[in-house]
Amino acid sequence: MANSWKIVIAQPHWRELEAHLFPGDDDEHAAVLRCGLARSKRGYRLLVHDVVIARDGVDYVPGTRGYRRLLPEFVSDVAESCADEQLIYIGVHCHGGDNEVEFSNTDIASHERGYPALLDITAAPAVGALVFAERAVAGDIWLADGNRVEISELLVVGRPQIHLTPQPIRSRAAARGYDRQVRLFGDRGQDILSRQKVAIIGLGGAGSLVSEYLARLGVGTLLLVDPDRVETTNLPRLVGARRFDAMAWLTNEDRPVLIQRLGHALARYKVDVAARVARQASPDIHIDTLADDVIEPNVAAALTDCDFVFLCADSHSARRLTDVLTHQYLIPSAEVGAKINLDEDSGDVTDVFSVSRVSSPGGGCLRCNFLVSPRLLQEEGKSDGERRRGRYLDDEDVSSPSVIALNAVAASQAVDDYLMAVTGLVDPSVDLDRWVGFHPATDELEEFTLRKDPTCTSCGPTRFARGDAVRLPVRLK
């Protein structure tokens, strides 16, 4: 397990903090970040749950040893609230300067006097401090096991994403093959992409396109999740799929049922086809495949340290899990898909649309916008046999219309929005989320206005940035 420590903060909280620290007066200001914790093989992430502002002249006052200090009553109140809510106390203040920053000797002495006691009060695995300059941050994290570590970076997740470090970091020169795209987002952008771990849930029509786009862009690691095998009817939409992958000559309807079953059992998993395509596109890419349902606990756990999640599967349990990953683990996500609605009686096409819903932590939530159905969550919690006995499965056995070009519109839009956000190219004035629908039958472009429920059980305070402290909504084994 990597021992790096990183701070992740949602854009709305970052803007609140930045406005407080840098109001343009060149003075020092302070706050406390109350954080959840996420541990994985990639390291430790402190996830900012909220920002507690230290009011100038009230909570943050002239110091006796240094220029300013936090009043003990303020520190004590916030520390006790961290203990009550199992959050980690991270003190914050700012220095002057632009691109480099470090703690002063007075700062370090203050940590040495106060942080052992703070660890006791909060009973947390860590406490710590950050010091900011305009475009830099340094961290001093005290661990309950007695060790002390620096932070590797602070990541602002939103549109655009921002990476802050103690000093500027020189990016690796991009491989020559990326020359044309590096002319758009530079070696820095290519370096960011190469360090990304991106999950794709569902490797069907939309997901297989997303996977190839990401591989060709140079994303470093893909985590591909889909329990399904290739079927002959997938071939017109599945990138890189061959008739052999579907065992088409065995699954043909004129074959005996037993031979057809054998063919289905021997057909290649969709994740393996997508991995093959991605490796052809990007030989150095690292790919993990999980041919299983995303709401199995081990699969969902593997998603918690990704940098972005593309949801390309049409399950309400997966939608709910994606909401939770976005807001509990601060992992931005995109729901990608296309749908053709038919009139129930006549079978006539009533609507054709492609949709990309890019959501940032602290922003868009599928559940808040009525895209997670309590009734369908219940159905998905049952076995196939139970659903069939309740006579709910008949409709599901009827395949919906699906067309590659519709999937491509949604996949392209979602990957484009991802690319613009992570490479920092998107204008900071854009909205935090981008939910957009395309209706090719009517030439309509639909931009969604999002609803937010403050008590939401997916994005609200009971889960927001709490990381490993709250169980994921998955099956129990």
Place this chain on the structure above:
Amino acid sequence: MALTNEVARAIEEVRATFPESTVTSDEDGSGGAFVTVSELSIGSRFSESMSWLGFHITFNYPEAQVYPHFGVPGLTRPDGSEYEAGDGIQQVEWGPDTNKAKATQFSRSSTRWDPVVDTAANKLLRVLEWLRDG
């Protein structure tokens, strides 16, 4: 095998809400449970006035609504005529795959299920009210 904390709490709330009944539960292997509440009065709209009522609380609870509910098999109108699916009442098999049995299914979906206020217990109360009053 285990229950999610939310499902375990829901079963306890059902027990507290129906203290006169026997509440049994069978884990479904995914964190949810098949729950049965014995000997409930279902009024005069059926061929029998008392029934057990059962339902499946899945691992997605409380975000997932508890739906549908089940009772003694073969329930008809008092005159013996059968209810139809359009009435929200039909004859099915219910229970775990390994222990399914015939039952009458009552389909009362909540259009605005809210996991903050809706629970398995208060949904059962609403289903009972519908069974008794139509």
